[in-house]
Amino acid sequence: MNHRSLQDTFTPSEIIKLKTLWKSNGRSPGWSFICPLCRITRKVPLHPKPQPRHFAQMLITSAFFTLLTWKLFQWKGLVCFIPFWCIFEVIYRSRARAALYCKSCGFDPYLFLVDSNLAKREVEVHWRKKFEQKGIPYPEAKGKRPLQQAPSPRP
């Protein structure tokens, strides 16, 4: 078997260049990062915001719609770009937001930025579900109280 490792072929600095995920080549869609909780390399296929090519696609779509409805609206049909863009942006951003969720550990970076306690609870819910599916009791932390139970005031 003629199998060589990366160390045989490349210098250490070249290996770092090969393995890094933070440098994009500009053509690959989306971005990649390492999940801070489970350390799995994540590749999200979508950018957080729509790209210029989406803008061009929406222009072509609205031009096509304008041509279809030319007898009704004529040039005013180009206004359809605005509602098309609104619908597209809502769908695109919700898909990009859903793609951030790590399926292996339940960590949601966006939710962590908005409310870290809620993100921690979501991770715990995720792991409780996973343990429940396997039929294993969830290991409760010693001395940990649920967030709802506050110490009762003494008179």
Ligand SMILES: [Zn+2]
């Ligand atoms: Zn993860």
